[in-house]
Structures are given as C-alpha cells and as structure tokens.
Amino acid sequence: MGSASRKTFLPLDPMTFSNESKAVIDFIADYYKNLEKYPVQCTVEPGYLSAMLPESAPYCPEPLQDILEDVSNCIIPGLTHWQSPNFFAYFHANASTAGFLGEMLCSGFNVVGFNWISSPAATELESIVLDWMGKMLKLPSSFLFSGTGGGVLHGSTWFSLSPENLRFVIEDDIKSGLVPLFLCATTGTTPSGAVDPIAELGKVAMEFKLWLHIDAAYAGSGCICPELRHYLDGVELANSISMNPHKWFLTNMDCCCLWIKEPKLLVDSLSTDPEILRNNASKSKAVVDYKDWQIALSRRFRALKLWVVIRRYGLANLMYHIRSDIAMAKRFEALVGEDERFEIVVARKFALVCFRLKPKVEEEDLNCKLVEAINSSGRAFVSHAVLSGIYVIRCAIGTTLTQQHHVDALWKLIQDKAQSLLM
Amino acid sequence: MGSASRKTFLPLDPMTFSNESKAVIDFIADYYKNLEKYPVQCTVEPGYLSAMLPESAPYCPEPLQDILEDVSNCIIPGLTHWQSPNFFAYFHANASTAGFLGEMLCSGFNVVGFNWISSPAATELESIVLDWMGKMLKLPSSFLFSGTGGGVLHGSTWFSLSPENLRFVIEDDIKSGLVPLFLCATTGTTPSGAVDPIAELGKVAMEFKLWLHIDAAYAGSGCICPELRHYLDGVELANSISMNPHKWFLTNMDCCCLWIKEPKLLVDSLSTDPEILRNNASKSKAVVDYKDWQIALSRRFRALKLWVVIRRYGLANLMYHIRSDIAMAKRFEALVGEDERFEIVVARKFALVCFRLKPKVEEEDLNCKLVEAINSSGRAFVSHAVLSGIYVIRCAIGTTLTQQHHVDALWKLIQDKAQSLLM
Numbered sequence: 001m002g003s004a005s006r007k008t009f010l011p012l013d014p015m016t017f018s019n020e021s022k023a024v025i026d027f028i029a030d031y032y033k034n035l036e037k038y039p040v041q042c043t044v045e046p047g048y049l050s051a052m053l054p055e056s057a058p059y060c061p062e063p064l065q066d067i068l069e070d071v072s073n074c075i076i077p078g079l080t081h082w083q084s085p086n087f088f089a090y091f092h093a094n095a096s097t098a099g100f101l102g103e104m105l106c107s108g109f110n111v112v113g114f115n116w117i118s119s120p121a122a123t124e125l126e127s128i129v130l131d132w133m134g135k136m137l138k139l140p141s142s143f144l145f146s147g148t149g150g151g152v153l154h155g156s157t158w159f160s161l162s163p164e165n166l167r168f169v170i171e172d173d174i175k176s177g178l179v180p181l182f183l184c185a186t187t188g189t190t191p192s193g194a195v196d197p198i199a200e201l202g203k204v205a206m207e208f209k210l211w212l213h214i215d216a217a218y219a220g221s222g223c224i225c226p227e228l229r230h231y232l233d234g235v236e237l238a239n240s241i242s243m244n245p246h247k248w249f250l251t252n253m254d255c256c257c258l259w260i261k262e263p264k265l266l267v268d269s270l271s272t273d274p275e276i277l278r279n280n281a282s283k284s285k286a287v288v289d290y291k292d293w294q295i296a297l298s299r300r301f302r303a304l305k306l307w308v309v310i311r312r313y314g315l316a317n318l319m320y321h322i323r324s325d326i327a328m329a330k331r332f333e334a335l336v337g338e339d340e341r342f343e344i345v346v347a348r349k350f351a352l353v354c355f356r357l358k359p360k361v362e363e364e365d366l367n368c369k370l371v372e373a374i375n376s377s378g379r380a381f382v383s384h385a386v387l388s389g390i391y392v393i394r395c396a397i398g399t400t401l402t403q404q405h406h407v408d409a410l411w412k413l414i415q416d417k418a419q420s421l422l423m
Numbered sequence: 424m425g426s427a428s429r430k431t432f433l434p435l436d437p438m439t440f441s442n443e444s445k446a447v448i449d450f451i452a453d454y455y456k457n458l459e460k461y462p463v464q465c466t467v468e469p470g471y472l473s474a475m476l477p478e479s480a481p482y483c484p485e486p487l488q489d490i491l492e493d494v495s496n497c498i499i500p501g502l503t504h505w506q507s508p509n510f511f512a513y514f515h516a517n518a519s520t521a522g523f524l525g526e527m528l529c530s531g532f533n534v535v536g537f538n539w540i541s542s543p544a545a546t547e548l549e550s551i552v553l554d555w556m557g558k559m560l561k562l563p564s565s566f567l568f569s570g571t572g573g574g575v576l577h578g579s580t581w582f583s584l585s586p587e588n589l590r591f592v593i594e595d596d597i598k599s600g601l602v603p604l605f606l607c608a609t610t611g612t613t614p615s616g617a618v619d620p621i622a623e624l625g626k627v628a629m630e631f632k633l634w635l636h637i638d639a640a641y642a643g644s645g646c647i648c649p650e651l652r653h654y655l656d657g658v659e660l661a662n663s664i665s666m667n668p669h670k671w672f673l674t675n676m677d678c679c680c681l682w683i684k685e686p687k688l689l690v691d692s693l694s695t696d697p698e699i700l701r702n703n704a705s706k707s708k709a710v711v712d713y714k715d716w717q718i719a720l721s722r723r724f725r726a727l728k729l730w731v732v733i734r735r736y737g738l739a740n741l742m743y744h745i746r747s748d749i750a751m752a753k754r755f756e757a758l759v760g761e762d763e764r765f766e767i768v769v770a771r772k773f774a775l776v777c778f779r780l781k782p783k784v785e786e787e788d789l790n791c792k793l794v795e796a797i798n799s800s801g802r803a804f805v806s807h808a809v810l811s812g813i814y815v816i817r818c819a820i821g822t823t824l825t826q827q828h829h830v831d832a833l834w835k836l837i838q839d840k841a842q843s844l845l846m
Contacts, residue, residue: 009740009747011519011673012506012823018452022445024524028531029441042543046709049547055569057555061737064524071528075727078544082534083435090541090699093721095533096434101447101487105494107526107675108451110518111505118513120465121501124472132480146478155578156719191699246721250434252530253723275809276513276614276817286469296579298516298669300676304498314484317432324432386698394699400435 020064027068031076032083035401039378040086044078080381085401088410089383091190091218091352092398096250098312102305103252109304114297116287117279123288126153126303132310133257136224137243140236143259151259152293153302158242158258183210185238187231188219191385191394192345193352195219195231202237214241217256219350221248222326225319231349248351248398250321251309255302267292325351325398328407332395335411341418345390351397354385357418366421367391373417380410443487450491454499455506458824462801463509467501503804508824511833512806514613514641514775515821519673521735525728526675532727537720539710540702546711549576549726555733556680559647559741560666563659566682574682575716576725581665581681606633608661610654611642614808615768615815616775618642618654625660637664640679642773644671645749648742654772671774671821673744674732678725690715748774748821751830755818758834764841768815777808777815780841789844790814796840803833 010016052074082093113122130151134144141147183205185196198214205212214235220243222228235241240260245251260266271292281287291297310318329351336342336355346354356367371384371393383394393414397407433439475497505516536545553574557567564570606628608619621637628635637658643666645651658664663683668674683689694715704710714720733741752774759765759778769777779790794807794816806817820830 009736009743011521011736011740011744012455013520014452014455017455017520017523018448020520020524021448021452021527024527024531025441025444025448028527029437029444031531032435032437032440041540044543046539046543046704046707047547049544050551053548053551055554056558057733057738059738061740062734064735067731067734071727075544075548078542078547079532079534080540080542082542083532090535093533093535095531097436097440097443098434100440100527100530101443103530104444104447104451104523104527107523107530108447108454108518109502109506110516110675111502112513112516112676116469117464117503119501119503119505120467120469121472121498124470124501125476125498128473128476131478135479156721158719190697244721252533253535254721274613276806281469284469296581298579298667298677304494308490310480311485311490312487313432313434315480315482317434317484320432321434383699 023064023068027071032401035081035084036086038076038079038081038084040084040381041080041089041375041378042078043376043378049074049078083399083401084381085399085403085406086380086410087399087402088395088397089381090394091247091396092400093246093253094248094250094398094400095252096309096313096400098309099250099252099305101312102308105308106301106304109301111301112298113301114291114299115277115279115282115289117281118277119301120281120287122299122301122303123290125301125307126290127151127288129153129303129307129310130257130259133245133306134259136315137220137232138223138229139232139241139259142236142261143241149259149261150263150288151257152290153306154256154258154294155254155302156244156256181208181210182213184213184215187214187216187223188350188352190218192354192387192392193219193348193350194346195349197234198232199234199237202234206237211240212238214238216241216243218244218247218352220257221245222322222350224315225322228322228350245306245309248322248325249306249309249318250313250400251306255306257306263293270295272297321400322351325402328402328404329353329395329397331404332397332407332411339415341422345387345392353395353397354387354392355395356390356392357422363421365391367393369421370414370417373421374413377413377417379413382410446487446491450494455824458504458507459509461499461502461504461507463507463804464503464512464798464801465501466799466801472497472501506822506824507804508822508826508829509803509833510822510825511818511820512804513817514670514819515823516669516676517671517673517821517823518675519732519736519823521732522673522675522728524735525731528731529724529727532724534724535721536724537714537722538700538702538705538712540704541700542724543704543710545724545726546713548724548730549713550574550711552576552726552730552733553680553682556668556729557682559733559738560643560655561646561652562655562664562682565659565684566664572682572684573686573711574680575713576729577679577681577717578677578725579667579679604631604633605636607636607638610637610639610646611773611775613641614817615777615810616642616771616773617769618772620657621655622657622660625657629660634663635661637661639664639666641667641670643680644668644741645745645773647738648745651745651773668729668732671745671748672732672741673736673823674729678729680729686716693718695720744823745774748825751825751827752776752818752820754827755820755830755834758831762838764845768810768813774820776818776820777810778818779813779815780845786844788814790816792844793837793840796844797836800836800840802836805833 111119113119143149242258534542536542566572
C-alpha cells in the first residue's frame with residue numbers, strides 16, 4: 001500500500017485516457033467493418049464462456065491489448081449482432097456515430113443529475129430536448145414544458161410492458177380516488193406493428209375517467225414524418241405518451257422519452273426529500289428535480305445523447321432514415337406478395353412485415369422450421385410472433401446499416417430455405 | 424427523399440465513426456486536463472440554458488465542431504463537476520479510463536441482452552463478473568452462481584432508497600404468505616457512513632422470517648479490502664445484498680450489483696413470457712434470462728464495463744484506490760480534530776468525514792453558512808446532513824482524481840472561511 005501523497009495509480013490520467021480510448025475506437029470501427037462476416041445469431045452453447053475465463057478476478061492489472069484479444073476471442077463469438085445489417089429480429093436497437101458520441105460525452109462527464117443543483121445543464125438540456133422531440137412529433141403543447149406539461153428520459157419504458165408498474169407509480173393517486181384505472185393504447189405493437197385507435201380509446205377513457213397512456217415505443221420515431229403522424233391522432237386525449245429513441249431513432253441504448261400532461265401527479269407519487277439533497281434551488285420551486293419523476297435516485301445525462309443525435313443528423317436525415325427503412329419494408333412486402341407460396345398476414349404500417357408460408361395441413365410447424373433454417377444459416381436473423389393463433393415470421397427492417405441489397409439477400413435466403421423445406 | 428438503393432446517409436460508417444469519436448475523445452481528455460479551472464459547483468441561474476439554445480430541433484445536420492463548441496460554451500458552464508478532484512459532496516461517481524472503455528464497448532456493440540439467446544455473451548459475462556465481484560467481497564457461496572445463488576447488474580439500486588419497490592417486486596410472494604416483511608440493513612449510510620449491525624439484525628430477521636437485504640451501495644466497494652471486510656460480517660444471514668460499483672469502484676455510471684440467495688423468488692415475481700421471446704435455450708432452463716430478474720425488458724451489456732475495470736486495474740490497484748482514499752480521509756479527520764474550533768460528529772469508518780464548527784448559541788446556522796461559503800467559492804463542493812437533529816458538514820473523499828494536496832487545500836479553504844465567519 002503506497003502513501004496517498006505519492007499517488008502512482010492514476011486511473012483518469014488524460015494521456016492514458018486518450019490513448020487507450022482511441023485504441024478501443026479503432027477496435028469498434030474494425031468490428032463494424034467486419035460485422036457481416038459474423039453469423040448474426042451466434043452458435044455457442046450455454047456455459048461456453050465460463051469455460052474460457054478464469055473463475056476469479058485477477059490480482060494484477062492486465063494490458064488493454066490482452067483484454068481486447070479476449071473480447072475478440074471470447075465475447076464477440078457469443079454476441080447476437082444487433083448492429084448487423086442482416087439483423088431483422090424483434091425490434092432493432094439503432095446505434096449511430098452521433099448516438100455513440102453523445103454516450104461518450106455522457107460517460108465522460110459522468111455527472112449524476114438527480115436534482116437540478118447536482119448538474120443544472122443535465123436537467124435543463126433534458127427539458128429542452130424533450131420539448132424538441134415533442135414538437136417533432138407534433139404533440140399538443142399540453143405535453144410540453146413550453147406548454148403546461150413536461151417530459152423526462154428514462155432507461156426503459158415503464159409503462160407498456162408492465163402496466164402494473166404504472167399502477168405502483170400512481171398508487172397514492174389510486175388511494176385518493178383520482179385515477180381509478182389505466183388504459184394503454186399502443187402505436188406499433190411488438191408482435192405486428194398494429195396501431196390502436198387512439199381517438200376512440202380516448203373517448204372511452206374520458207367517459208370512465210381512465211388514465212390513458214400511449215405506448216409508441218417503436219413507432220413513435222416514425223411519427224416525425226408528416227405522412228405517418230396520423231397514427232398519433234387523438235394524442236390530445238391521452239394523459240401520457242412514451243417512445244424509445246433507442247429503437248429506431250439512431251440513439252444508442254438506453255433512452256426512452258415519456259411525456260406527461262400533469263407532471264405534478266408523478267412528482268406527488270415519487271418525490272423524495274432527504275435532508276442531504278435539500279438546497280435553495282429546489283426550495284424555490286423554480287427548477288425541475290428529475291429524481292421526483294422516477295423511482296431510482298441516480299440518473300445519467302442521457303439528454304446529451306439525444307441532443308447530439310438530433311443536431312448531428314437534423315430532422316431531414318432522421319426522416320430520411322425512417323423513410324428509407326419503410327421503403328425497404330414496402331419492397332420486401334411486395335416481393336413476398338409476388339411469391340404465391342407465401343402470404344402477408346398483417347397489413348404493414350411501418351417497417352415490420354409479418355408473413356408466412358401458406359399453411360399445409362400435413363406440415364403444421366412449417367414456418368417454425370423456416371425461421372430455424374434462416375437463423376441457423378447465420379446469414380440473417382428473424383423472429384416470430386403468434387397472432388390470433390397464427391405463427392408468423394417477423395421481418396423488422398431498420399438496423400442502421402441495413403441497405404436494399406441486404407433485404408434482397410434476406411428474401412433470396414428465405415426463398416431458398418423454403419424451397420428446401422417444401423421439396 | 425432518396426431511393427433506398429442509393430443510400431447516401433450513412434450514420435454508422437466506420438471511417439466517420441472513427442474520426443468523430445477520436446475528436447470527442449480529445450475533447451473529453453481536454454476537459455479532464457482543465458477540470459480544476461472550473462468552479463466545482465456552477466453558478467448558473469434556473470432557465471439559463473433555454474436562453475442559449477433554439478426552441479426547436481434543427482432541420483439540417485450540424486457539424487460536430489459546432490456541437491462541441493456548444494458543449495463548451497453552454498453545457499460545461501452548467502455542470503456540477505462530479506469528476507473534479509475538489510468534489511467532496513454526496514457520494515462520488517467514480518469515472519475511470521477502464522470504466523469509460525467498457526462503456527464504449529457496451530455502447531459500440533449495443534446489444535440488448537434481455538434473454539440468453541438475444542446475446543449469450545452478455546448474460547454469461549454478467550454471471551461470471553457477478554461471481555468475481557462476490558468472491559472479492561468474500562460473499563458466501565449461497566450468493567454465487569458457482570454456489571446456489573446468483574447476481575445481476577442493474578442501473579440503480581432498487582432496494583435501499585425505495586423499500587416500497589421491493590415490496591412491489593415481491594408482492595406475489597406476500598400474497599402467498601412467503602415474505603411477510605422486509606428489513607434493510609445498511610453498510611455505509613449516505614448521511615454518515617454508519618454501519619448497521621448485520622449479525623444482530625440477521626437474528627431478528629430469522630426469528631420473524633423477514634427478508635433481510637443488505638444495502639452496501641457505497642461501502643461495499645471498500646469491503647474488497649480484508650481490513651474492512653468485517654463490516655459485512657453476518658451477510659450469510661441475509662437474503663440479498665447490493666453494492667454500486669459506479670460510486671467507489673472506478674466504474675462509470677451506471678452499474679449496480681445485486682446478489683440474491685434464491686433467484687427463483689425474483690424470477691417467479693418478475694418473469695414474462697411473451698411468445699415473441701420464446702426460444703429453445705429458454706425452454707431448456709439451462710440458461711439465465713436476465714429479463715426475469717428485473718422489471719424492464721431491455722437491458723444494456725453493463726457487465727463489459729465492470730469486467731474491463733476489474734481486469735485493467737486488478738484487485739491490487741482497486742484496493743490501493745480504496746486505501747488511499749481512506750488514508751486521505753483519516754488525515755483530514757486528524758486535521759479537523761487538531762483544530763479546537765471544530766469537532767468530528769461521527770466516528771469515521773470509510774472515506775466520509777462528518778464534522779462541524781462547535782456550536783455557539785448566538786449563531787445557530789453557522790455550519791450552514793460555512794457550507795455555503797465553501798461551495799460558493801467554486802474551489803470545492805461539500806454537502807451536509809442532519810444527524811439526530813445536528814447539522815453536519817460531509818466531506819466524502821473518493822473522486823478518481825482527488826490527491827492529498829486537494830484534501831489539504833480543502834481543509835485550508837474550510838479554515839479560512841470559518842475564520843471569516845467567526846470574526
């Protein structure tokens with residue numbers, strides 16, 4: 001143990017920081033260059049990694065080069081490559097250079113913005129960016145800080161996948177009889193990209209005084225395009241709405257936007273006021289303390305990431321990104337439609353196409369086998385859903401790197417595998 | 424709108440990725456070099472940022488240089504500099520080169536590891552690193568995968584700050600009468616760094632069949648040093664334990680470890696099984712699906728970050744980091760003790776010193792004024808707590824860059840400001 005006055009261990013020395021970070025940048029750039037060489041879905045067996053790594057932490061430091069070699073030899077072979085242009089499963093998780101830059105700035109400053117005073121820029125940029133994003137989606141001003149509402153960034157949606165979470169969040173309100181029930185309308189469901197009729201649901205919600213939340217996690221990004229905005233019609237009847245820029249908005253994980261008409265309800269339920277965090281700015285009520293908009297105390301400066309994405313690309317390119325994905329999905333849908341062995345199961349709205357081989361009585365699990373044949377080839381990765389009892393293949397187009405020729409190659413792969421199965 | 428086949432917008436082109444990322448690395452390295460020039464706590468007024476930025480998102484893309492200039496001119500002046508060596512408030516949020524590298528790899532791969540199949544390496548490395556970390560803390564094997572338990576990484580502690588959260592998590596169990604109540608013991612409380620007597624609480628918990636959770640968010644990192652490990656004595660009586668590497672373990676935000684003796688209880692409460700995520704690996708029950716260990720579905724590859732930190736620094740340097748902070752805190756405590764105008768209010772256990780100017784009847788808010796004088800100087804940032812009605816000044820030593828001379832300068836600043844107040 002050395003003396004504290006002769007500190008020899010300098011884990012944030014700017015020169016080392018710069019050199020080692022640039023080595024990792026080169027490593028990641030190489031990964032992107034080689035991305036198409038890897039099987040999209042890896043073929044490792046459960047437990048593969050523990051056979052490759054030591055059972056305990058090392059006592060002595062290891063050189064960066066050794067660690068990166070292990071990333072190459074042990075980690076990358078066990079990844080499912082979400083950034084591969086041949087990844088068509090689930091919904092994508094868009095990475096981008098700007099998203100990565102914003103994430104670096106967030107991680108570099110490494111501030112904890114639980115309340116305004118703990119880093120005013122973190123809180124203020126978050127409010128500004130949520131207003132920018134809300135305006136891009138043409139949300140009514142009742143959801144914006146510049147109006148009478150407000151927005152917040154979270155790591156993941158609370159709402160759509162676990163409505164019971166919201167129930168927890170508003171349990172105090174429930175007790176006081178203000179919000180008796182919760183109704184979640186989805187714009188772009190995960191299985192099929194379906195859109196609930198918001199305006200109709202909104203009327204029911206108003207009649208029965210239900211809290212109406214719109215989950216636009218996936219398709220919300222698309223609604224920045226005027227020709228798609230109608231899918232949010234009726235949003236003025238909702239109490240809250242969320243969308244995830246980390247899905248289809250070129251923003252690296254994680255980043256979810258939530259807007260709420262009456263932030264006071266959230267704050268009343270979630271506010272904490274320990275003495276250690278008391279300060280004059282909070283007392284003045286002139287500032288937002290985002291700790292009161294979430295369950296956890298700590299929070300990252302995620303707004304930087306979304307801000308850099310929006311500025312670096314601009315609304316023009318962001319719309320181009322959405323539109324080119326939709327154009328590719330349209331073309332894929334047309335190709336499927338032209339092949340009489342296949343059928344489109346659900347009308348496409350965004351960039352997700354749900355289709356299947358037409359069923360044959362003697363081959364019940366034909367489509368399941370087709371998915372396995374596609375995925376085990378390593379050349380593409382699709383997923384499935386079951387819609388009203390029908391097994392469908394999902395082709396979600398939208399990774400950052402996907403181009404037309406990848407989609408064409410996917411369709412050729414599907415046709416080849418189908419041919420083998422049907423022979 | 425361009426045709427999808429002539430894609431001209433390439434937001435993940437490896438060359439641009441590499442060039443722009445390196446420019447941001449240089450920017451962050453410069454920030455670290457200049458960190459001591461900024462006032463630790465900034466002096467902006469509420470609303471300052473909206474006066475500097477446009478009200479809406481730009482339509483056209485902006486050059487990176489313009490964005491970085493705005494970060495310099497608009498964002499940095501509004502930051503509270505958590506990485507400043509003169510930051511002694513709250514608990515620190517340790518950034519480090521290795522933590523940053525791990526964060527870059529996580530963000531670069533940008534995989535979503537909700538279940539094993541969605542990226543096997545993400546799940547397996549998380550289990551391995553949690554076992555490494557558990558062994559560094561000498562947790563009983565009942566908390567490890569190599570034993571009968573297991574661990575998981577979260578973005579923030581669930582447990583300590585919102586016990587009602589755990590109640591929510593285990594509400595199904597409560598209904599079935601399995602877990603009637605919850606007891607949280609803290610190792611290193613936020614206000615004073617106090618340590619609850621785990622062994623004694625454990626006996627009570629066993630007698631009344633309470634769920635005993637140990638919150639070692641801050642001090643858990645310290646317990647990797649054999650001379651501090653005794654603060655976790657009795658952990659074998661607990662049901663779960665958590666600690667936050669993003670506080671004092673050189674791991675950039677966010678990263679929290681949670682170990683649990685019976686992961687099955689967590690899985691039974693939180694498991695989701697939508698058709699779209701069904702796969703053979705999950706069906707086989709041979710794998711961990713971490714989505715069932717948390718409320719949200721999406722999750723980042725945080726394990727990479729903790730793994731790179733542990734390997735790049737090794738247990739030896741990590742212990743050195745903890746010990747040098749404690750040595751600095753000891754010295755600061757001694758300096759305070761030598762000045763008869765001051766008193767230590769709580770015996771120091773880790774690297775947090777709670778002290779105050781001895782009270783005078785005629786000056787009730789003397790210590791509050793002293794905190795304001797220190798912080799408004801911009802040369803250091805401390806915070807306060809109220810312990811049994813006594814207002815104390817907290818000096819939490821442990822940012823990555825803090826060295827002995829920063830602590831000595833803090834003490835001189837405190838003495839000077841006290842002198843002015845007492846004149």
